[in-house]
Amino acid sequence: MAHDAHAAALPPLKQVAADFGGDKQSFQVPWGKAMMWIFLLSDTFIFTCFLTGYMHVRISTMESWPNPSQVFALHMFGQDIPLILIAIMTFVLITSSGTMALAVNYGYRKDRRNTVLLLCATAALGATFVGMQAFEWTKLIMEGVRPWENPWGAPQFGSSFFMITGFHGCHVTAGVIYLLVTAKRVGSGFYDRKGSYETVEVAGLYWHFVDLVWVFIFAFFYLW
Amino acid sequence: MAYVAIADRDAPIHDPHTFIEKYIWSQDHKVIAIQYSIVAIFVGLVALVLSGLMRLQLGFPDSFHFVDPNQYYQFITMHGMIMVIYLLTALFLGGFGNFLIPLMCGSRDMVFPYMNMLSFWVYLLAVIVLLASFFVQGGPTGAGWTLYPPQAVLPGTPGAGLGIILMLVSLGIFIVAFTMGGLNYVTTVLQARCRGMTLMRMPLSVWGIFVATILGLLAFPALFVSAIMMTLDGTLGTSFFMPALSSMGQAPEHDGGSPLLFQHLFWFFGHPEVYIVALPAFGIVSDLLATHARKNIFGYRMMVWAILAIGGLSFVVWAHHMYVSGMNPYFGFFFATTTLIIAVPTAIKVYNWVLTLWKGDIHLTVPMLFAIGFIFTFVHGGLTGLFLGNVTVDLPLSDTYFVVGHFHMVMGVSPVLVVFGAIYHWYPKLTGRMWDDRLGRIHFWLTFLGTYAIYLPMHYLGILGVPRRYYALGETEFLPQSVHTVNAAITIAALVVAASVVIFLYNMIVSLWRGEKSPPNPWKATTLEWQTPDTPAKHGNWGPRLPEVHRWAYDYSVPGAPDDFIPQNVPVDSRYATGTGHHG
Numbered sequence A: 001m002a003h004d005a006h007a008a009a010l011p012p013l014k015q016v017a018a019d020f021g022g023d024k025q026s027f028q029v030p031w032g033k034a035m036m037w038i039f040l041l042s043d044t045f046i047f048t049c050f051l052t053g054y055m056h057v058r059i060s061t062m063e064s065w066p067n068p069s070q071v072f073a074l075h076m077f078g079q080d081i082p083l084i085l086i087a088i089m090t091f092v093l094i095t096s097s098g099t100m101a102l103a104v105n106y107g108y109r110k111d112r113r114n115t116v117l118l119l120c121a122t123a124a125l126g127a128t129f130v131g132m133q134a135f136e137w138t139k140l141i142m143e144g145v146r147p148w149e150n151p152w153g154a155p156q157f158g159s160s161f162f163m164i165t166g167f168h169g170c171h172v173t174a175g176v177i178y179l180l181v182t183a184k185r186v187g188s189g190f191y192d193r194k195g196s197y198e199t200v201e202v203a204g205l206y207w208h209f210v211d212l213v214w215v216f217i218f219a220f221f222y223l224w
Numbered sequence B: 001m002a003y004v005a006i007a008d009r010d011a012p013i014h015d016p017h018t019f020i021e022k023y024i025w026s027q028d029h030k031v032i033a034i035q036y037s038i039v040a041i042f043v044g045l046v047a048l049v050l051s052g053l054m055r056l057q058l059g060f061p062d063s064f065h066f067v068d069p070n071q072y073y074q075f076i077t078m079h080g081m082i083m084v085i086y087l088l089t090a091l092f093l094g095g096f097g098n099f100l101i102p103l104m105c106g107s108r109d110m111v112f113p114y115m116n117m118l119s120f121w122v123y124l125l126a127v128i129v130l131l132a133s134f135f136v137q138g139g140p141t142g143a144g145w146t147l148y149p150p151q152a153v154l155p156g157t158p159g160a161g162l163g164i165i166l167m168l169v170s171l172g173i174f175i176v177a178f179t180m181g182g183l184n185y186v187t188t189v190l191q192a193r194c195r196g197m198t199l200m201r202m203p204l205s206v207w208g209i210f211v212a213t214i215l216g217l218l219a220f221p222a223l224f225v226s227a228i229m230m231t232l233d234g235t236l237g238t239s240f241f242m243p244a245l246s247s248m249g250q251a252p253e254h255d256g257g258s259p260l261l262f263q264h265l266f267w268f269f270g271h272p273e274v275y276i277v278a279l280p281a282f283g284i285v286s287d288l289l290a291t292h293a294r295k296n297i298f299g300y301r302m303m304v305w306a307i308l309a310i311g312g313l314s315f316v317v318w319a320h321h322m323y324v325s326g327m328n329p330y331f332g333f334f335f336a337t338t339t340l341i342i343a344v345p346t347a348i349k350v351y352n353w354v355l356t357l358w359k360g361d362i363h364l365t366v367p368m369l370f371a372i373g374f375i376f377t378f379v380h381g382g383l384t385g386l387f388l389g390n391v392t393v394d395l396p397l398s399d400t401y402f403v404v405g406h407f408h409m410v411m412g413v414s415p416v417l418v419v420f421g422a423i424y425h426w427y428p429k430l431t432g433r434m435w436d437d438r439l440g441r442i443h444f445w446l447t448f449l450g451t452y453a454i455y456l457p458m459h460y461l462g463i464l465g466v467p468r469r470y471y472a473l474g475e476t477e478f479l480p481q482s483v484h485t486v487n488a489a490i491t492i493a494a495l496v497v498a499a500s501v502v503i504f505l506y507n508m509i510v511s512l513w514r515g516e517k518s519p520p521n522p523w524k525a526t527t528l529e530w531q532t533p534d535t536p537a538k539h540g541n542w543g544p545r546l547p548e549v550h551r552w553a554y555d556y557s558v559p560g561a562p563d564d565f566i567p568q569n570v571p572v573d574s575r576y577a578t579g580t581g582h583h584g
């Protein structure tokens, strides 16, 4: 059997196969973490389909596509600054990934107080992001953008915009709730009793994923 | 490395006490499996009745008045969608997956039982939403199970208002349910096998279900996204899939969308879906054949690699469903080639099944009959698939009864035969009772011969040019009179097959009380589910100690061994060899 004494002698590829298929867990991680990885893989396919769908309609539509740097400009200090709001939102979300990473780190040190604080900070940054998104939606709706039409060109612009940012916003909102629940459990000492803070890292995986997806949405929707 | 199985986890597994905890809000994978199966079989019967009504209309076009053209479309759509998704996917993964994975891998339960329970209830909700569309204004959607836009959401198609929306919402809910279950199945296989159960010792049933679940997790997203987009098109008036067009003399407010985008998304899901249904059937049939032929499965490793190869390839063939939609010839060439390449691992599997039977000690039990029947129907369906995979051959045959014959043979009847065989096979473990053998045999022969009587003539009709999805053929120049005779004959055969399902249900239900008590391992099988301390297995499956596995799943008729089978949990004995030999 591959897992015992002579395992060390296997050539590298066979060793990988033996480790993966051997007489033990395929991934040396807690079940929740393995499951989160698989879920995120599936979710990646969802966002990939959304983005390819968006690119497809952007190509197929007969009317011209509105210019994102004009549409997403804010009038500040007497001039239109393109993409300023989106830049701030992206900055906020990426910062939240930083606080999340710190939270995981403090979790592994079993530092309950700092973990809770950083989780709450992450959730707050996430909530800020959603708030700014709500602001952006309101602004566009006031300017006459609807899922089925907009003043500047292809109706698919509004459809894809509301659908994709909405779906991503739901992910962030769910993530904020998830983080708060985790923070509450950390605070109540649940994971101290369990002896492991690994669940914090699982929440972190989800959060980083949502961030990463945003980077793609940002690139494909706002910069293209 | 620390060894983790459910037995070793700190929190004791939740133990049910009240009736409700045991049978309704149950977190036990076996109960969830039964719940899934009952609901799936129930909707499956609805779909069967619909097919009977359609057949009556097709066989005797002027005699019945309870099916009008609109309803015919609605019946086709609901029949197809229910059969593919709500029956077969749910039954193979939610039903058999739930039952077999923990038992065959030697686990106490799925890794996250609570989520597993939710999966069932959300599935039930999906079914309720789906069936609700029969009762709303305008009835269920009649867009065809492929739901192609723009017609799916435009007035003129039956059920274009609420019907299609309910269908899309139900699909979305189903996908959520599937995801909760599917994450569990995959994680359980990867992380919670018992000691000694290496991946290359898992029974092929588990392999098939495992890979099919992965396919589902990667393919359903495309359906999910297209369902969202189409719901928006249908409710908010967006134009993802809707080009500028005129409909019933009016110009709807749609512009610039792409119907082809939907077809790509749908079939990116739709083709893997065929294998989501087929791979569990492949796996289960391998185990049935080995057990009832008392022989090790021929080429186990090859079988595993074939399952993986088919699973991988199934993601790069989808556009073979779109040859008539038109595409760049190079793409047609690409998709035809990949389609034909899939035939290679598939053919390997068929050869291996046949070679497993070769010189075996074949017991023609009821499950075995169904397993062998599957080989026949699957080979026939597969061969016509080779025709349809080629662009030039597909163009004239597409949307004829040749296609109807093909896909019923390969993904309708074949998996259903496996479902029947598997139910006959595992029923004793599930209930502790045996079936009435004679009724089982009658059921088999009626089903098996009946399906040939139904579907073989359809190929002939298709070559004559009988179009698919037609309510009535009427009198046309190019169709000889014999077409109508054949259609009537097909209908009679279909009614006989439908009646045989009644025999099956009767047998299943009556055996619960009247069946003989089953011994723990009636088929003398090697796999772990037959080695549980109790029959039917109790909550937690294994009593105080988890089993330990010492050999692969196919030690049948080992030379020198006292019995003609050695269960997987029997320690290796130096006096006789074991099939795993050098690897394992």
Ligand code: HEM
Pocket (backbone or CB within 6 Å): B051, B052, B054, B055, B076, B077, B079, B080, B081, B083, B084, B088, B143, B144, B145, B146, B404, B408, B411, B412, B413, B416, B454, B467, B468, B469, B470, B494, B497, B498
């Ligand atoms: C006795 C069993 C069955 C009978 C008599 C039957 C009969 C039919 C009939 C009459 C049609 C409509 C053909 C047309 O007018 O184009 C149809 C379509 C279909 N059936 Fe079945 N069927 C049976 C079992 C199944 C099973 C087990 C499946 C599972 C995959 C299945 C999947 C489908 C699909 C996907 C369609 C296409 C629906 C569409 O065109 O949108 N059927 N069947």
Ligand SMILES: [Cu+2]
Pocket (backbone or CB within 6 Å): B270, B271, B274, B317, B318, B320, B321
């Ligand atoms: Cu296909």
